[in-house]
Amino acid sequence: MDTAVETTGTLAEDDLRRLDAYWRAANYLTVGQIYLLDNPLLREPLRPEHVKPRLLGHWGTSPGLNLLYAHLDRAIVGRDLDAIFVTGPGHGGPAIVANTWLEGTYSELYPSVGQDEAGMARLFRQFSFPGGIPSHVAPEVPGSIHEGGELGYSLMHAYGAAFDNPDLLVACVIGDGEAETGPLAASWLSNVFLNPARDGAVLPILHLNGYKIANPTVLDRLPIDDLRAMMHGYGYQPHVVDLVDPEDPTRGIDPDRAHRILAGTLDTALDEIADIQRRARGGGEVTRPRWPMIVLRSVKGWTGPHEVDGEPVEGTFHAHQVPIAEVRDNPEHLAALDRWLRSYRPEELFDATGAPQPLIAGLPPAGDRRMSANQHANGGTVLRDLVLPDFREYGVAVHEPGRTVVGPTAPTGEWLRDVIAANPDRFRLFGPDEVASNRLGAAFEVTDRAFVGQLRPGDDNLSPDGRVMEVLSEHLCQGWLEGYLLTGRHGVFTSYEAFIHIVDSMVNQHAKWLKTTRQIPWRRPVASLNYLLSSHVWRQDHNGFSHQDPGFIDHVMNKKAEVVRVYLPPDANTLLSTMDHCLRSRHYINVVVAGKQPAPNWLSMPDAIMHCRRGVGIWDWASTDAGEEPDVVLACAGDVPTLETLAAADLLRRRLPDLKVRVVNVVDLMRLQPESEHPHGLPDVEFDSIFTRDKPVIFAYHGYPWLIHRLTYRRRNHENLHVRGYKEEGTTTTPFDMVMLNDLDRFHLVIDVIERVPGLSVRAAHLRQEMFDARQACRDHTRRHGEDSPLVTEWKWAGAQGATPS
Structure with missing residues (x-):
């Protein structure tokens, strides 16, 4: 030189x-x-x-x-x-x-x-x-x-x-x-x-x-x-x-x-x-x-x-x-x-x-x-709590399950807008050019994208004072947020689910930091690293296989139990409750996966809050076991798996009215583990009371199915657990064809029930054949019309009345 x-x-x-x-x-x-x-x-x-x-x-x-x-x-x-x-x-x-x-x-x-x-x-x-x-x-x-x-x-x-x-x-x-x-x-x-x-x-x-x-x-x-x-x-x-x-x-x-x-x-x-x-x-x-x-x-x-x-x-x-x-x-x-x-x-x-x-x-x-x-290098000592607006005020009115259709992230975007406004010196929203795409654009009603570079006519919401940090680099978003948190502030990282993998190695390092500092007395807890992952695997049918990967959950689940949490809220109200909980938490990595596309909302705000507090619960309104021991448990985790599970439960209610079905929804994935493995884990007696000791469990899961087996392998009824999830089948197609490609659709879930409930495979053989035919009809419709069949798109939960399109 x-x-x-x-x-x-x-x-x-x-x-x-x-x-x-x-x-x-x-x-x-x-x-x-x-x-x-x-x-x-x-x-x-x-x-x-x-x-x-x-x-x-x-x-x-x-x-x-x-x-x-x-x-x-x-x-x-x-x-x-x-x-x-x-x-x-x-x-x-x-x-x-x-x-x-x-x-x-x-x-x-x-x-x-x-x-x-x-x-x-x-x-x-x-x-x-x-x-x-x-x-x-x-x-x-x-x-x-x-x-x-x-x-x-x-x-x-x-x-x-x-x-x-x-x-x-x-x-x-x-x-x-x-x-x-x-x-x-x-x-x-x-x-x-x-x-x-x-x-x-x-x-x-x-x-x-x-x-x-x-x-x-x-x-x-x-x-x-x-x-x-x-x-x-x-x-x-x-x-x-x-x-x-x-x-x-x-x-x-x-x-x-x-x-x-x-x-x-x-x-x-x-x-x-x-x-x-x-x-x-x-x-x-x-x-x-x-x-x-x-x-x-x-x-x-x-x-x-x-x-x-x-x-x-x-x-x-x-x-x-x-x-x-x-x-x-x-x-x-x-x-x-x-x-x-x-x-x-x-x-x-x-x-x-x-x-x-x-x-x-x-x-x-x-x-x-x-x-x-x-x-500042011991951020917990200067950390101030966020001023959080009451998330209940942003909830979706749900008088009957599934009748209100709203994209889950939109109400959360309105809430985050007001979080930003109430905390102008200690909260930022980070994302790789995806904040608006993930339906969080309400934030731009009170702030802009931070940008101190050259501005030109037609630029959208750019200013030096912006509190939304957008740059087309997951690495930068992750690193900025880590530095921000470790020096005593708060934030949320929103990203497409498939591409958050880019920061896998950085997550490893942050998790190790959190784990180690828990054992250092003079280190004070910092605000949690919060991910809101949308544009997820089941609604990336338009972008195709390259955009379909739910594996970040698996990656995070390898970290120490005391520092990681994974949440799969099934609708808008449960998402609001979950995000409020995450922003109040300390010293965790919180992963929240939720869709952005219009979707049914199942729970009123009071019910959503209670359900999130439980982390896993029986949905009585969707079940037909009437307080008795069920013949089968339909479990679900994730918004699209929940939709398909409820549609399957509706089919079983109408076509096999004597079958006692219990519907269980999981918001907090850690609840599936034994309490010896994770602080959120369910005690065995509680797990057995929900999932039974010996009845078939058909579990519709958002991600790779083997994770559910890994979390539950010590449970008494694990041998009767059958999981449907993503199995690396995808392409540019329709939303329902996407779930059919991975055997997560409602018709396949009904078939799983028929094949696994003792004595049902012969008695319900006609229904089983009908479900196979319905799957083929739906697939033929997509190939012919380029969109999903009304049999799927017009379905609504009707409860005991059973008045659904057929």
């Missing part, structure tokens, strides 16, 4: 000495965590037994992280900034832990790891050690909202943290390996959605140290002018800080000079941010500014061993993980580690007790201004 223009600014000699000492101390503590079991201050000669038997961790990115952390601490003190630090290179865990210990926060939260020699020994021993802490910037690390073990999400998390946090600066370090990922590449566009008048600021710092595990990084090999142009094209004002010796690319420049260059550049960038915010908050028109960003080029493994066994290390990919590997068994390696550790001159950095010297302790800010103690 070409040498950049240096910006040195003014750095007092005291600040220079303090920065240098702090940086050396952080680097020393980082190396100590990777290597040492004992002898933390090297008060005696280093021996093999002082070294860990398993050397784990990553050194290469850590010196650059320590350098940036030190300089940001200086800026926070000098400018009284409210700032947090997002670490994209998650492998830099030991560096961030070192800084939290130097700031004192770590010892405050973990008193056994005090700022003394014994505490330092515990700090070193626990890192990547059984019973200790992970090697990443995990939830255990104070000040962290981003683990970084999976790369690509740091910048979107940073922007999510900055939304509606007008006084917050989010310093986000992006590793050059991470910068090669698709999600990170899209994240640069987030500045188009950041309002300088209302939101905080993000300072992206692209850290180029040249190598990944074994390969060079792409951006480090770009000519500097190309990289500048790239960042400029994304809308940033790039500032390049090149700290690599131009004569030897494996060496860093003189540290004093490096500190002066970085300090001057950081001051320039912070001045630009302050100027942007001052102008935007002065009352003028808010337009997209050119936010500063920093490109920091440093040597990988800077200050580490330059070579080991004649092999170059510093400035190469060999510095990525553990530069000196055979320390216990190789005396030369042990001596090299001893020289490396002593090169930081620990006797100058720590006093006789092992505490940081006053010169070092004086660099970080105090109290909540420390990045490791900032309350």
